[in-house]
Amino acid sequence: MVALRIPLSDAAALAPAARRTTLLRMTLALAVLLAAIACLLLARRLDSQPSSYFAGGTSGVVVVDFSTSIDPGKYRRIDRVLRTIVRTSQPVGLVAYSDSAYEVVPPGTRGDVLRPVLRFFEPGSPTGRQLRNRFADSPWTGTFRGGTRISTGLRVAREALGREHVTRGSVLLVSDLDDSAFDTAALTQEAVRYRQAGIRLRLIPLFPSREDRELFTRLLGPSAFVGNRELLRNSRLEGRSTLVGRFPWALVAAAAGLLALLAVNERALGALRWRGAAA
Amino acid sequence: MSKRGLVTLLLLAASTLLAVAAVDALRWRGLVERDDVTFARAHGQPDLWQRDTLLPGDPVERTIGVRDDIAFRRALQRWVLARPAQEPRNQHDLALRAEADAQLAFAADAGASAETRSRVATLRGVLALEEARTSGPRGAAAVERSLEQFRLAIRLDGTNSQAKYDLELVLRLAQSSAQQQRARRPGSRPNSGTGTGAGSSSNQSGF
Numbered sequence: 001m002v003a004l005r006i007p008l009s010d011a012a013a014l015a016p017a018a019r020r021t022t023l024l025r026m027t028l029a030l031a032v033l034l035a036a037i038a039c040l041l042l043a044r045r046l047d048s049q050p051s052s053y054f055a056g057g058t059s060g061v062v063v064v065d066f067s068t069s070i071d072p073g074k075y076r077r078i079d080r081v082l083r084t085i086v087r088t089s090q091p092v093g094l095v096a097y098s099d100s101a102y103e104v105v106p107p108g109t110r111g112d113v114l115r116p117v118l119r120f121f122e123p124g125s126p127t128g129r130q131l132r133n134r135f136a137d138s139p140w141t142g143t144f145r146g147g148t149r150i151s152t153g154l155r156v157a158r159e160a161l162g163r164e165h166v167t168r169g170s171v172l173l174v175s176d177l178d179d180s181a182f183d184t185a186a187l188t189q190e191a192v193r194y195r196q197a198g199i200r201l202r203l204i205p206l207f208p209s210r211e212d213r214e215l216f217t218r219l220l221g222p223s224a225f226v227g228n229r230e231l232l233r234n235s236r237l238e239g240r241s242t243l244v245g246r247f248p249w250a251l252v253a254a255a256a257g258l259l260a261l262l263a264v265n266e267r268a269l270g271a272l273r274w275r276g277a278a279a
Numbered sequence: 280m281s282k283r284g285l286v287t288l289l290l291l292a293a294s295t296l297l298a299v300a301a302v303d304a305l306r307w308r309g310l311v312e313r314d315d316v317t318f319a320r321a322h323g324q325p326d327l328w329q330r331d332t333l334l335p336g337d338p339v340e341r342t343i344g345v346r347d348d349i350a351f352r353r354a355l356q357r358w359v360l361a362r363p364a365q366e367p368r369n370q371h372d373l374a375l376r377a378e379a380d381a382q383l384a385f386a387a388d389a390g391a392s393a394e395t396r397s398r399v400a401t402l403r404g405v406l407a408l409e410e411a412r413t414s415g416p417r418g419a420a421a422v423e424r425s426l427e428q429f430r431l432a433i434r435l436d437g438t439n440s441q442a443k444y445d446l447e448l449v450l451r452l453a454q455s456s457a458q459q460q461r462a463r464r465p466g467s468r469p470n471s472g473t474g475t476g477a478g479s480s481s482n483q484s485g486f
Contacts, residue, residue, distance in 0.1 A: 026288050033292070181373060182417060185410055185424075188377040192384040211370035218378035 021269070028265045035258035042251040053081070053202060053226065053234065054090065054170040059107040061093040061157040065175035065206070066140045067148040068098075072123075074206040078174055079121035080235045081204055085111040086118065093160055097153030099146040107164045150179045151186035158190070158199060170200040172226075177205055177212040184215070191219045202226055303339040306330045311345065311352075318352070322359045328352050347391035351399065354382035358402050363409045380406050397436030404428030404445060425449055 008014075054060030062085065064078060085092050093107035094114060105113060120138035154171065161169040171194070179187060194201050203216060204226045216224065307330070314327040328349045332339070340346050357379040367373050380403060387399040407425035411418035426449055432442035 022284065026284060026291075029285075029288055030292065033288075181370070182414075184373045184377050185380075185407075185421060188380045189424075191377075191381050195381075195385060196388060211374070214371065215374040215377060218374050219381050 025269055028261060028269065032258065032261045032265065035254060035261055038254040039251065039258055042248065042254055053085070053172045054092070054200075059091040059093065059161075059164070059166050060170040060172060061095055061107050061160055063095045063097060063101075063153040063157050063171060063173045063175070065148065065150070065153070065173075066096050066098050066138075066145050067176075067178070068145050069148060069176055069178045070206065074176060075121040075123075077204065077206055077231075079118060080231065081172070081174055082114055082118055082121065084234045086115050087111075093157070093164075095153050095157045095160070096140060097149070097156070098140075099149050099152070101149075101152040101156040103156055103160055107160050107166050107169070148175075148179050149183045149186070150175060150177070151183050151190045154187070154190045154194070154201070158193060158197065161199060162197070168198060168200075170202065172202050172204065174204045175206060175208075177203070177208040177216055179212065179215070187215075188219060204231065299333045300339055300342075303332050303334055303337070304343060306332070307339070307343065307345065311348070315352070318356060322356065327356065347386070347389045347395065350382075350386040350389040351391060351395050354379065354386040354399070355402070357382045358406070361406070363406050366413045376406060376410070393435045394439075397432045397439045397442065400428045400432035400435065401439060401442045401445065404432065404442070404449075408445070408449060422449065422453060426453075 053062075062081070064082075070078075089111045091108045092105075092111050092114070093109060094104040094117070095101055096104050104117075150173070153175075154173065157171045161171070191201070201220060201224060203220070203224050205213060205216075208216075310330055311328060317324050318327055340349070357375070361372070361375040361379040363376065363379075365372075367376065383399045383403050383406075387396045391399070404425045404427075407421045407428060411421035411425060414421055426446065429442050429446035429449065432439050433446065436442075
């Protein structure tokens with residue numbers, strides 16, 4: 001574009017208007033720049049993913065507590081978590097633990113493979129022979145179930161992620177957190193190893209006591225706990241809509257602000273046009 | 280907008296950012312020393328070594344390189360509050376110890392100097408040793424952990440005499456315990472061990 005220079009004898013009289021225009025331009029440019037940066041930062045923080053239990057784009061491991069302290073009253077919550085994973089078919093591993101732990105399925109397995117496990121956490125039985133609110137005997141009943149050593153479950157999950165070379169892995173612990181007092185030191189070491197390995201550990205508490213919750217809050221921080229709202233939001237996921245994410249209100253507001261600023265810029269600082277003669 | 284106007288704008292934004300960062304940096308002035316004194320006087324004082332910041336994410340803390348020092352101080356406070364020399368009375372005491380141990384480990388990972396990491400390892404070794412002392416027959420793993428930490432402390436800082444003393448002590452205790460166990464066995468000869476001090480145990484290399 002070639003700037004048109006018109007020689008004016010009274011150009012000095014336009015100096016205040018030119019200064020005002022420059023100031024307005026700079027202010028608007030700064031505001032547009034800030035709004036664009038805000039949009040960029042907010043857009044980077046969007047993380048829609050198959051359920052919010054695991055970090056997006058990676059496999060996770062669910063570690064389920066099968067100790068005798070887990071009574072049928074807590075099955076509903078385990079069922080809810082596993083059902084979400086089955087519906088969304090996200091890649092997942094499953095570890096069962098009590099005094100010891102073992103890997104039921106390795107990380108990276110499709111979530112719907114866990115469907116047969118769900119029946120052990122549902123009241124009633126498919127055959128209808130058992131009364132409602134009774135639960136089918138699981139393979140873990142009577143043999144595997146015993147005390148609680150959470151560190152064993154976490155260790156097996158960590159080793160499984162390492163073996164499968166999963167980077168930025170996540171582990172979801174579903175437990176009443178009633179850990180053996182003899183396991184506290186091992187659990188602490190495991191929490192340290194998780195942090196050193198960069199593994200995100202989240203907890204779905206099955207109605208723990210205040211003391212048990214305190215231990216995990218001190219070790220992992222309150223943000224490690226999956227709250228009721230998040231649990232409900234995840235459990236509403238259907239097979240057809242397998243992504244979860246909050247509506248990005250902040251991004252929408254920032255983008256609207258950016259558009260408004262651009263509109264003001266065009267309106268106030270657009271190129272001069274000759275107005276046509278009034279009809 | 281002209282080129283000159285754009286440069287002016289960028290410089291204005293940069294100077295504003297630097298001014299805000301300078302305000303954040305000024306809030307560090309004397310804070311660590313002041314809170315160190317407060318900590319020495321009252322260990323349980325909450326919110327020590329903390330301040331409000333204007334910039335989100337506190338980039339100033341990273342820039343001036345105090346993050347590891349602050350992490351160590353906070354972990355040390357947790358360690359003192361966990362009262363490692365006393366037997367844990369309940370679940371709350373165990374939780375405090377677990378938190379202290381974890382915070383110390385995180386502080387060591389926060390880019391601390393070798394000297395600080397050596398101090399961290401010594402403190403973790405003491406925690407493990409106290410755990411072994413109160414765990415009875417289950418304490419073997421804790422003894423191993425304390426030995427491991429004291430050795431690490433000495434490797435990191437050869438001048439850490441506290442860690443050397445503690446390692447010597449643990450090795451002597453372990454040796455004495457092993458001799459007692461051998462003596463209790465039927466048909467065993469008393470004082471059959473050959474070691475005489477730190478590092479002489481059959482399976483320990485000492486420092």
